[in-house]
Amino acid sequence: MNIAFPALLVFLIILPGFIFRHSFKLSEKAIIDQTPFATAFVKGVVLAALLHLPWVAIASRIGYPVDYNALLMLLASPQRENALLPVINAVAYHFNIIIFYFVSLYLASALLGVLLRYLVVQFKLDKRSYIGPLVKFDTPWYYLFNGYQENFDIDGVVVSAIVEIDKNPYLYTGLLKEYFFAPDGTLDRLVLEMAMRRPISKDRNSDEETGENPDERFYEITGDYFVLRYSEIKTLNIEFVRVELSTTTTVLSTVISTDETRTP
């Protein structure tokens, strides 16, 4: 038997674990998965074992129990071909069933991954103390901009960023509309609505000295959307906006703020 066959067989057996992980996982990285190989492999194997369990039980129930002797024989791939002949004949005889077993398991793994991801997002399972660490996605920026740590519903996100122009720091602020990632998962750019800016020199202290109206320190940036490149941002401040509606009054309030400071 070809020496590559046992490796192929192992691959087919553990593949459901990787399919499940791939369909469940959300990541901000498009091309680079920095999970250590050993960790990813162990997770894949454990998940594959768990996914095989119900399929093995169903196969036994409908009269096609898994022949572990034959499986081990195929994995060990002995040099004596005579020993393998009955196994190969049995595989050939039940080929359709075996194909159905693997294809259905692969499809179920993918669907289960998508379903679990939906449940995590829909019911915020990643916020639960027990199950959270197990199902939390590799999306740090998503969690930061969605107020993952906060215990209230958020209606909007206001960001303020310091950007240096000709060695003069400016404060940009606006309502966050969208954000984009570079392929390696780092933040690439932020799109702001109603953006404004002011020199950082017009800070509160100087304002108090001049008696200038605080909102006059900013000037509006004409345009519908303003794009801030993350690589040009020195520091980034995030504030969550919450809207409280009542019959007579709508109250819009900022509640908690989170600071994320970068070193250039």
Add this chain to the structure above:
Amino acid sequence: MKAIKSERLKEIIDVPENRDKFRQFLAVRSSVTGQFVTSKGTRTTVEFVPETSKAATGKKQ
């Protein structure tokens, strides 16, 4: 990825006339009150207030 923007907030800030007031709120991060017509056509009094004064006004920008 789209950032959070609730329908309630959209109703207020999608109306061009309301934007100046919201900008004022962005600039001062303290109480700003005004009469607004939402995008659904309902007139309402909107008060922009920092709920936790420590967090919002304590670091006025």
